[in-house]
Amino acid sequence: PEGLLFRLTRDSVYQAAPFPTIQFRNFSSTDVYSQQIKKLTIEGLLRREIYERIFHKDSLANLYRQKAMEISSSFQMQVSKF
DSSP states (O other), X not given: OBTTBOOOOSSOSOOOOOOOOOOOXXXXXXXXXXXXXXXXXXXXXXXXXXXXXXXXXXHHHHHHHHHHHHHHTTOOOOOOOO
């Protein structure tokens, strides 16, 4: 996992990635696009956390988890009324 995408390689060795510098503005937005972008970003960070743990990079994995939790603390999913 790298950002919101996956990088395909020919082997299974560890692939380092630059730590993301993602920042969201603090505004109360309930529009579905903003919510979806935050959701996908959180999922991408958590996937990278798992990848780092597979390769025993626990300190880096903890940073990815922390960043995901930081974003999710201000994340409010709008529930559909259908």
